[in-house]
Amino acid sequence: MKLASLKSGGRDGTLVVVSRDLRHCRPVPAIARCLQAALEDWDACEPQLRQVYEALNSGVFPDPLPFAPQACASPLPRAYQWADGSAYINHVELVRRARGAELPASFYSDPLMYQGGSDSFIGPCDDVVASPEWGVDFEAEVAVVTGDVSMGADADAAARSIRLVMLVNDVSLRHLIPAELAKGFGFFQSKPASAFSPVAVTPDELGSAWRGAKLHLPLLVELNGKPFGRPDAGTDMTFDFGQLIAHLAKTREAEAGTIVGSGTVSNKQGSLWGSSIENGGVGYCCLAELRMYETIEAGKPTTPFMQPGDTVRIEMLDAEGRSIFGAIENRVCGLSHPGC
């Protein structure tokens, strides 16, 4: 089943069921006023939503609405929780190696996770409004949405709480990060509003690509229309989503509608210096990673961060080459030129 939220209809948008081929959608106000409401009453809402989904796919509705990602908010336009892990240790190891530091062994047993701001996300095709001086970067990730999770839930129980899967651009302001992390309290200003894929899907929609609480498909990233990354999201993921959610719930409950991110998808490259797609590698899911390889190789990075007008596109295709979640497409706009 595929779900989205149109921007119309207030802060939580309008919940729509989206056809498998992403061509059509159908508002379902009689089932739930928004996605958050459906998640809070999932056992009652899910079978009804699924009926609409099957009907939409079989084409029985006359004049179904065309589905336009540009009209979408993030599936949860705002959420009560957005907790982002960093499950691809290769990414973390690179950060450390680029500054000559060792990776603590505990990083392989104790997940990294930060609490993100969740009161408003930008839409999948919205602009990122930020000063280029802040070092604007994208981070392409996979994210899940949970039902209620008990405090102390183990990884298996946590994995069973997963209701939906989506993609995310965890926008990051790299030049604000060092000073912020040096203060010891983690990210804050350096993590502005994230953007999620137009569509969130139930795990069954992913077929055999969803196994072991990981999504085993390449995550496709384009920068200004050129391929930039295609690492497999199921490879080199040290912690699966069950483990990430269990980490979150160790000392507190998590409520329905909690979003948990994978962290920047990152595969180990054949070469110590990394490898771009042009050179036959899997490329990268953020500019920082390429810049770290550049630093390791040449002592300093040469690729700039995003400038006003630059656009990142994040998508995932199924085995038949069809877009699963629709594409995130975020263009950067400077503060003084909100219209770019």
Place this chain on the structure above:
Amino acid sequence: MKLASLKSGGRDGTLVVVSRDLRHCRPVPAIARCLQAALEDWDACEPQLRQVYEALNSGVFPDPLPFAPQACASPLPRAYQWADGSAYINHVELVRRARGAELPASFYSDPLMYQGGSDSFIGPCDDVVASPEWGVDFEAEVAVVTGDVSMGADADAAARSIRLVMLVNDVSLRHLIPAELAKGFGFFQSKPASAFSPVAVTPDELGSAWRGAKLHLPLLVELNGKPFGRPDAGTDMTFDFGQLIAHLAKTREAEAGTIVGSGTVSNKQGSLWGSSIENGGVGYCCLAELRMYETIEAGKPTTPFMQPGDTVRIEMLDAEGRSIFGAIENRVCGLSHPGC
């Protein structure tokens, strides 16, 4: 005006207007289904809520409901954002001094703030369920609830967005903090669900005690029925709430219903070794601070963290000695004895 949320009525509770003397309350379902909804439509809801408040205070309602803090959830039982500052630098300076480190000068110009979990808070009189091995501590603070705040808002505009003021017990798991902060991503498991005061009040309710976007009254903390702290929340607050909100909104918008905390209230003590209330000082708003003074004086702390059965009470009185927000009263329960 004073507002609260009864636990009954689902995840967002039932919004009630509370009389100034905290004796009575009145549900207002015709005005807003919950406090979050009122905050999102504040210009329309606020005058109607105020009418109910005046009528409740003047005693015109026959058989008003008695107000029972034990029946309350936190005023926002869950929120889209809970961002906690650390505006009392004395507290931060002590942490550093206890481990022999210097305080960076930038800490006086750049606020510390972390993103807290907000998907579910415990109620003002609920138990804190936690393992005593985690080092359970309280942190008594002041918090505000905002309306919508534009990205880049200055401190004055940010201060004008303040809709409500309340108290908070920012429960902290001290023994989990060092390893968590060492990972560099800030607090996560070490900050479980917080508890807010039974009642949130509009700033006008505080009279002259609310000025310069600070609350100038002693914050009263009792541990197991004995006075433990009474520092003035308006003293030694390096950043006012306008500055804290502006910090939050530097790189992103903040949506209505955002909660911003002051950080542990802490006054400079006359003595380098601190001073308990028994010794004529203002005491402390968390156990960690007393333990830091003990460490500075004797090389190690002697006061233990909270044990199962221990109760902290946090309250604030007006000039006439009347409780403004009602009292937070949280008892600690161990994981294996949820009923203590």
